[in-house]
Amino acid sequence: MSSERPVLVDADAMLGRHPRRAVGDGGVTAALLRMDRFGISEALVGHTMSWLHDPATGNRRLLELLAGQPRLSPCWVMLPDTCGEIGTPAAFVDAALASGVRAVRAYPADHGYDLGGADAAPVLDAVTEAGLPLLLDAAQISWPAVEAIATARPRLTIVVGEVGYRTLRQVAGVLARTDNVHLGLANLSSHCGLEWLAGRFGARRLVFGTGAPARDPAEAVTRLLWADLDDGTVAAIGAGNLRNLLCKESRAA
Amino acid sequence: MNPLLSALWARRPQRSLRIVDAHAHSGPYSLFFIPDAGPEGMIKVMDRCGVAHAVLSSHLAIQLDAATGNAATAAAVAHAPDRFTGYLTVNPWQDPLAELGKWGDDPRFGGIKLHPDLHDYPLTGKRYAPVWEFAQRTGCPVLTHTYDGSRYNDLGHVGEVATRHPRVVILAGHSGATPLGFDTAIEVAQRHPGVVLELCGSYNSGADVARMVREVGAGRVVFGSDFPFIDLRMSLGRVLFCDLSDDDRAAVLGGTMTDLLQWRGNAGRSRPGPFAESA
Numbered sequence: 001m002s003s004e005r006p007v008l009v010d011a012d013a014m015l016g017r018h019p020r021r022a023v024g025d026g027g028v029t030a031a032l033l034r035m036d037r038f039g040i041s042e043a044l045v046g047h048t049m050s051w052l053h054d055p056a057t058g059n060r061r062l063l064e065l066l067a068g069q070p071r072l073s074p075c076w077v078m079l080p081d082t083c084g085e086i087g088t089p090a091a092f093v094d095a096a097l098a099s100g101v102r103a104v105r106a107y108p109a110d111h112g113y114d115l116g117g118a119d120a121a122p123v124l125d126a127v128t129e130a131g132l133p134l135l136l137d138a139a140q141i142s143w144p145a146v147e148a149i150a151t152a153r154p155r156l157t158i159v160v161g162e163v164g165y166r167t168l169r170q171v172a173g174v175l176a177r178t179d180n181v182h183l184g185l186a187n188l189s190s191h192c193g194l195e196w197l198a199g200r201f202g203a204r205r206l207v208f209g210t211g212a213p214a215r216d217p218a219e220a221v222t223r224l225l226w227a228d229l230d231d232g233t234v235a236a237i238g239a240g241n242l243r244n245l246l247c248k249e250s251r252a253a
Numbered sequence: 254m255n256p257l258l259s260a261l262w263a264r265r266p267q268r269s270l271r272i273v274d275a276h277a278h279s280g281p282y283s284l285f286f287i288p289d290a291g292p293e294g295m296i297k298v299m300d301r302c303g304v305a306h307a308v309l310s311s312h313l314a315i316q317l318d319a320a321t322g323n324a325a326t327a328a329a330v331a332h333a334p335d336r337f338t339g340y341l342t343v344n345p346w347q348d349p350l351a352e353l354g355k356w357g358d359d360p361r362f363g364g365i366k367l368h369p370d371l372h373d374y375p376l377t378g379k380r381y382a383p384v385w386e387f388a389q390r391t392g393c394p395v396l397t398h399t400y401d402g403s404r405y406n407d408l409g410h411v412g413e414v415a416t417r418h419p420r421v422v423i424l425a426g427h428s429g430a431t432p433l434g435f436d437t438a439i440e441v442a443q444r445h446p447g448v449v450l451e452l453c454g455s456y457n458s459g460a461d462v463a464r465m466v467r468e469v470g471a472g473r474v475v476f477g478s479d480f481p482f483i484d485l486r487m488s489l490g491r492v493l494f495c496d497l498s499d500d501d502r503a504a505v506l507g508g509t510m511t512d513l514l515q516w517r518g519n520a521g522r523s524r525p526g527p528f529a530e531s532a
Contacts, residue, residue, distance in 0.1 A: 005262050006264075020432070021432060022432070022460070037494070038494065039262065164455070165285065165287075165455075165482070165483050165484070166284060166285040167285065168285060168286040168287075168288075169285065169286050172286075187455065187487075189455065189483050189484050189487050190285075190286075190287065190288065190483075190484060191287050191288065191289070191290060191294075191298070191480050191481035191482070191483065191484045191485070192287075192288045192289045192294060192298065192481070192484065193288060193484065194484075195288070196288035196289070215458075216457075216458035216459050216460075216490070216491050216494075217494075218458075218459050218490035218491045218493060218494035218495070219486075219487045219490050219491065220490075221261075221490060221494075222261060222486045222487070222489060222490025222493060222494075223484060223486045223487060223490065225261050225262065225264055226261060226264070226301055226302045226486050227301075227486075228297065228298075228301050231264065234264070
């Protein structure tokens with residue numbers, strides 16, 4: 001088909017140790033070597049310390065690790081501001097934008113709050129205003145909650161990863177009723193689901209991501225490259241769609 | 254770069270070796286929507302990647318009705334006999350002897366499929382006795398679902414039936430399915446020469462695949478995808494990229510399973526697969 005390799009930009013990668021998987025030291029060098037092995041040009045990365053220890057500490061640690069790493073862009077983890085852990089919503093997004101953070105991830109299930117409730121609303125509003133995409137794993141939130149957040153904030157870009165293979169009935173409904181919900185390719189594993197989703201909702205709703213290192217990047221790379229989609233569509237999913245989302249309306253741009 | 258990855262990056266089907274998917278299904282499944290779940294849609298994916306053959310059991314057979322479902326499996330194989338071989342599903346609650354009697358000699362079937370978790374019945378239970386008797390007598394391989402910690406098909410159950418039936422080839426579907434399960438599956442396979450590790454699932458990785466091959470040998474590890482339950486390319490990609498020699502990768506992707514399917518007419522003679530050297 002194609003004479004040139006598709007460019008791949010990973011929207012779903014992580015640094016740091018993992019307590020339940022043998023994924024190595026989680027360092028920058030390992031991440032770059034892994035990207036080279038799988039032909040991935042750039043990656044949007046978070047840190048497991050933000051997820052499984054303390055978001056504020058992990059977010060700071062992430063910036064330290066990514067200094068001077070042009071292929072890696074930071075993704076911070078948000079919290080509601082009810083306890084003052086990450087500063088006021090305005091201070092959080094101001095610091096994020098000033099630090100080159102390109103997206104924000106939320107773990108409402110693991111961090112014990114309701115992303116669609118009143119507690120998280122001020123932070124979500126600030127993230128929306130800043131033009132930062134919101135990344136979520138499907139296990140962290142219900143699809144009705146995703147839809148409610150997306151409908152309440154039509155300018156907020158939401159990317160849901162780790163969709164698996166059991167939820168197309170719910171996913172399709174939410175994609176049909178919203179315009180700002182997107183899906184990541186990490187563990188997007190329904191048989192022919194990628195082609196079905198691209199055909200039904202448009203390829204712009206799909207964003208390449210690996211879920212590395214907990215998930216093997218071979219899955220998403222092989223799924224995309226051997227997809228029954230034309231080269232232009234693969235290029236869009238592989239890199240173009242994410243770049244468009246990251247550039248859109250960012251207050252820092 | 255190996256020719257498989259060259260083909261992948263060029264977005265063309267691989268043609269360098271014969272890939273056989275040892276764990277496939279077909280048709281709809283009630284718990285979730287599967288696009289294009291029939292044999293035609295499956296062949297389309299196989300052609301896209303360069304997968305030659307798949308061994309399947311219909312979703313109808315494993316989920317609800319073994320008799321009607323086995324007929325559906327046979328029909329899928331008849332539709333494309335060069336692309337598919339069937340697993341005969343035995344549901345312990347739905348007359349195992351009748352199913353084995355009806356289809357046991359039918360060349361469309363190349364293995365037996367057990368799914369103890371779906372049927373709420375332990376792999377070690379007496380109702381499966383006709384399966385082990387048939388497999389022992391013929392050399393027919395038996396693919397069982399496994400899941401670490403399951404009350405019905407934990408790796409301990411696999412070890413127990415392998416002890417009782419040391420001459421039967423048992424494919425441990427999903428190899429326990431979890432990281433802890435992979436460790437246990439390797440240990441069980443090391444203790445039982447008839448146990449073969451099958452690779453499909455949601456939590457496997459290329460590193461796990463390479464470790465399995467190092468620990469038990471490429472002749473006892475087989476690629477499977479579970480498609481169309483899960484997209485075929487997820488599991489295939491792990492094997493494509495993982496750290497294996499070309500010979501080992503070829504064995505895992507198809508060589509070993511091709512040998513295991515050559516049991517008809519071999520009863521009483523040298524058997525392929527794990528027992529080839531000792532038989």
